Amino acid sequence: MSPTRVLVLNSGSSSVKYQLLDMRAGSRLAVGLVERIGEETSRLKHTPLTGGASRETTGPIADHEAALKAVAEELARDGLGLDSPELAAIGHRVVHGGKHFTEPTVVDDAVLAEIERLIPVAPLHNPANLTGIRTAQTLRPDLPQVAVFDTAFHTTMPESAARYAIDVKTADEHRIRRYGFHGTSHAYVSRTTAELLGRSPEEVNVIVLHLGNGASASAVRGGRCVDTSMGLTPLEGLVMGTRSGDMDPAVIFHLMRVGKMSTDEIDTLLNKKSGLIGLCGDNDMREIRRRVDEGDEQAQLAFDIYIHRLKKYIGAYYAVLGRVDAIAFTAGVGENAAPVREAAVAGLEELGLAVDGELNAVRGDEPRLISPAHARVAVAVVPTDEELEIANQTYALVEKNN
Numbered sequence: 001m002s003p004t005r006v007l008v009l010n011s012g013s014s015s016v017k018y019q020l021l022d023m024r025a026g027s028r029l030a031v032g033l034v035e036r037i038g039e040e041t042s043r044l045k046h047t048p049l050t051g052g053a054s055r056e057t058t059g060p061i062a063d064h065e066a067a068l069k070a071v072a073e074e075l076a077r078d079g080l081g082l083d084s085p086e087l088a089a090i091g092h093r094v095v096h097g098g099k100h101f102t103e104p105t106v107v108d109d110a111v112l113a114e115i116e117r118l119i120p121v122a123p124l125h126n127p128a129n130l131t132g133i134r135t136a137q138t139l140r141p142d143l144p145q146v147a148v149f150d151t152a153f154h155t156t157m158p159e160s161a162a163r164y165a166i167d168v169k170t171a172d173e174h175r176i177r178r179y180g181f182h183g184t185s186h187a188y189v190s191r192t193t194a195e196l197l198g199r200s201p202e203e204v205n206v207i208v209l210h211l212g213n214g215a216s217a218s219a220v221r222g223g224r225c226v227d228t229s230m231g232l233t234p235l236e237g238l239v240m241g242t243r244s245g246d247m248d249p250a251v252i253f254h255l256m257r258v259g260k261m262s263t264d265e266i267d268t269l270l271n272k273k274s275g276l277i278g279l280c281g282d283n284d285m286r287e288i289r290r291r292v293d294e295g296d297e298q299a300q301l302a303f304d305i306y307i308h309r310l311k312k313y314i315g316a317y318y319a320v321l322g323r324v325d326a327i328a329f330t331a332g333v334g335e336n337a338a339p340v341r342e343a344a345v346a347g348l349e350e351l352g353l354a355v356d357g358e359l360n361a362v363r364g365d366e367p368r369l370i371s372p373a374h375a376r377v378a379v380a381v382v383p384t385d386e387e388l389e390i391a392n393q394t395y396a397l398v399e400k401n402n
């Protein structure tokens with residue numbers, strides 16, 4: 001019998017999320033997370049789902065290579081090591097795939113070179129993704145390593161949404177266009193939202209709000225992305241944990257000319273010291289809500305700016321789609337922060353949008369509706385599962401190639 005297990009690695013700038021799945025049985029064998037990679041207080045949390053309790057270790061994990069080796073050791077302790085003949089492939093989230101990669105792709109040297117070439121436009125993410133792939137290759141050189149790109153779902157965007165209004169020749173020479181990210185999540189969540197409505201994805205128009213530490217919105221018409229809020233890099237769009245999202249690009253010239261800041265300093269400012277953390281010193285929505293409830297004005301202003309931007313995108317994508325069947329909230333903030341969901345649609349009753357206070361307060365892991373009965377537009381909470389989606393795409397590709 002051919003092997004049926006897939007290991008999925010979702011390497012972020014300072015974390016690795018992973019899952020080991022058995023695709024034939026449709027079950028998860030282990031899940032885990034390594035956080036704060038590169039710091040003294042790195043933490044690995046491993047949960048075997050074949051029996052036994054979660055294990056947590058803290059202590060310095062220097063880089064993504066060390067992180068992946070630690071994950072491999074944890075899996076081996078449960079008899080689920082990477083040397084298993086039952087492993088069919090390793091699936092990797094790769095954040096930037098440019099215009100080129102529209103499908104999941106088996107990694108070879110040319111693919112690695114392209115991911116590397118795209119580092120300047122995904123400096124926080126592509127290096128970690130590359131290290132994950134290379135380390136996995138050294139651990140299992142015989143296995144297919146499959147790259148699943150954040151950008152792939154957005155390659156259906158029309159030119160009118162994908163192009164910036166800058167000189168065409170310059171844009172083409174430097175491949176400057178809007179690529180969009182979190183595509184695996186937008187694809188999974190828009191499809192799951194259609195299922196929740198009991199309809200096929202082709203029939204429905206959905207606005208997906210992926211609100212994690214990084215955050216993006218997308219407009220999905222009949223299962224295809226027609227616009228999304230991130231652009232050339234994951235900096236454009238919504239207010240995020242540490243990223244500014246949209247602003248007048250001339251802010252950058254001003255900081256250079258008048259603020260005498262270097263390109264790298266401005267890059268760090270906008271990617272790592274802006275957004276919620278720049279506005280109020282915290283990037284965790286739990287902490288911000290706690291402060292808001294205590295009457296903290298700075299946290300309140302940060303929250304208000306976050307919501308204002310979100311609302312603008314809801315309105316914009318409503319206009320782009322013309323008809324909206326559902327709005328889906330997902331990722332850490334979208335799935336957990338009821339006040340964010342309530343505030344984001346407050347005052348939009350004329351657009352057929354509202355949340356039911358009681359439904360909105362319910363917590364859970366299942367996709368669910370939070371709009372009042374008979375609402376014109378369904379408002380939903382749809383937990384994302386990038387790892388499952390990557391596993392499905394990886395396994396489908398490996399099966400096809402066999």
Ligand SMILES: Nc1ncnc2c1ncn2[C@@H]1O[C@H](COP(=O)(O)OP(=O)(O)O)[C@@H](O)[C@H]1O
Nearest residue numbers: 211212213214283284285286331332333336337
């Ligand atoms: N219970 C909660 N209430 C409000 N916000 C939460 C809660 N749990 C997590 N979050 C938010 O979710 C964020 C992480 O989301 P996640 O989707 O895991 O992000 P990423 O994949 O970018 O690391 C945290 O920074 C925090 O702001």
Ligand SMILES: CC(=O)OP(=O)(O)O
Nearest residue numbers: 012181182212214234
């Ligand atoms: C592309 C992106 O912003 O990813 P993340 O939210 O994982 O940082």
Ligand SMILES: [Mg+2]
Nearest residue numbers: 212213214331
């Ligand atoms: Mg994420």
